[in-house]
Amino acid sequence: MACARGYREGVRGDRVEIVIDAGGEVRTYEIVASRNGRRVEIETGRGIVTVSEVTRTGTPVRTARFMASRILALVEHPAADQNIAREVLEPRPIRSSGSAPYGR
Secondary structure, X not given: OOOOOOOOOOOOOOEEEEEEEOOOOEEEEEEEOOOOOOEEEEXXXXXXXXXXXXXXXXXXXXXXXXEHHXXXXXXXXXXXXXXXXXXXXXXXXXXXXXXXXXXX
Protein backbone atom coordinates (compact mmCIF):
# COMPACT_ATOMS: atom_id res chain seq x y z
CA MET A 1 0.00 0.00 0.00
CA ALA A 2 1.50 3.31 -1.04
CA CYS A 3 1.48 6.22 1.35
CA ALA A 4 -0.05 9.56 0.46
CA ARG A 5 2.34 12.18 -0.88
CA GLY A 6 4.34 13.92 1.85
CA TYR A 7 3.08 11.54 4.51
CA ARG A 8 5.34 10.76 7.47
CA GLU A 9 5.47 7.19 8.70
CA GLY A 10 4.45 6.44 12.28
CA VAL A 11 2.85 9.74 13.24
CA ARG A 12 0.68 8.30 15.99
CA GLY A 13 0.97 10.72 18.87
CA ASP A 14 0.79 13.94 16.83
CA ARG A 15 -1.27 16.40 18.78
CA VAL A 16 -2.38 20.02 18.67
CA GLU A 17 -3.43 22.11 21.67
CA ILE A 18 -5.76 25.05 21.05
CA VAL A 19 -6.35 27.68 23.75
CA ILE A 20 -9.33 29.97 23.15
CA ASP A 21 -10.97 32.95 24.83
CA ALA A 22 -14.51 31.82 25.63
CA GLY A 23 -15.84 35.15 26.86
CA GLY A 24 -14.52 35.56 30.37
CA GLU A 25 -12.79 32.19 30.64
CA VAL A 26 -10.04 30.34 28.84
CA ARG A 27 -10.67 26.88 27.41
CA THR A 28 -8.14 24.36 26.11
CA TYR A 29 -8.89 21.77 23.45
CA GLU A 30 -6.63 18.97 22.24
CA ILE A 31 -6.78 17.03 18.97
CA VAL A 32 -4.66 13.85 18.97
CA ALA A 33 -3.73 11.38 16.22
CA SER A 34 -4.99 8.43 18.25
CA ARG A 35 -4.15 5.52 15.94
CA ASN A 36 -1.23 4.38 13.83
CA GLY A 37 -1.20 5.95 10.40
CA ARG A 38 -3.10 9.09 11.38
CA ARG A 39 -1.87 12.65 11.53
CA VAL A 40 -3.20 16.06 12.57
CA GLU A 41 -3.55 18.82 9.97
CA ILE A 42 -4.24 22.54 10.49
CA GLU A 43 -5.88 24.77 7.90
CA THR A 44 -6.69 28.47 8.10
CA GLY A 45 -8.99 30.52 5.92
CA ARG A 46 -11.58 33.29 6.13
CA GLY A 47 -11.16 33.77 9.86
CA ILE A 48 -11.62 30.08 10.70
CA VAL A 49 -8.94 27.64 11.90
CA THR A 50 -9.71 23.98 11.19
CA VAL A 51 -7.82 21.20 13.00
CA SER A 52 -8.42 17.69 11.66
CA GLU A 53 -7.26 14.18 12.45
CA VAL A 54 -6.86 12.48 9.07
CA THR A 55 -6.05 8.97 7.81
CA ARG A 56 -3.22 8.00 5.44
CA THR A 57 -5.46 8.71 2.46
CA GLY A 58 -6.44 12.16 3.76
CA THR A 59 -9.95 11.28 4.92
CA PRO A 60 -10.89 13.39 7.97
CA VAL A 61 -11.81 11.35 11.04
CA ARG A 62 -12.41 14.20 13.50
CA THR A 63 -12.57 17.93 12.82
CA ALA A 64 -12.66 20.97 15.10
CA ARG A 65 -13.23 24.55 13.91
CA PHE A 66 -12.41 27.72 15.80
CA MET A 67 -12.79 31.43 15.10
CA ALA A 68 -9.28 32.78 14.51
CA SER A 69 -10.06 35.95 16.49
CA ARG A 70 -10.76 33.84 19.63
CA ILE A 71 -7.58 31.74 19.52
CA LEU A 72 -5.01 32.73 22.13
CA ALA A 73 -2.53 29.93 21.37
CA LEU A 74 -2.19 27.04 18.97
CA VAL A 75 0.63 24.63 19.86
CA GLU A 76 1.71 21.75 17.63
CA HIS A 77 3.37 18.73 19.24
CA PRO A 78 4.77 16.51 16.46
CA ALA A 79 5.12 12.82 17.34
CA ALA A 80 8.84 12.88 16.50
CA ASP A 81 9.48 15.45 19.23
CA GLN A 82 7.84 13.59 22.12
CA ASN A 83 11.14 12.49 23.65
CA ILE A 84 12.46 16.04 23.47
CA ALA A 85 9.26 17.40 25.03
CA ARG A 86 9.66 15.07 28.00
CA GLU A 87 12.95 16.64 29.00
CA VAL A 88 12.39 19.23 31.67
CA LEU A 89 14.66 22.23 31.66
CA GLU A 90 15.14 24.15 34.87
CA PRO A 91 14.31 27.85 34.48
CA ARG A 92 17.11 30.30 35.08
CA PRO A 93 16.57 32.87 37.84
CA ILE A 94 15.95 36.44 36.75
CA ARG A 95 18.63 38.82 37.94
CA SER A 96 17.46 41.91 39.68
CA SER A 97 19.55 45.06 39.28
CA GLY A 98 17.83 46.74 42.21
CA SER A 99 16.50 49.66 40.13
CA ALA A 100 12.93 50.14 39.03
CA PRO A 101 11.96 49.08 35.50
CA TYR A 102 12.57 51.55 32.67
CA GLY A 103 14.83 53.74 34.82
CA ARG A 104 12.13 55.09 37.13
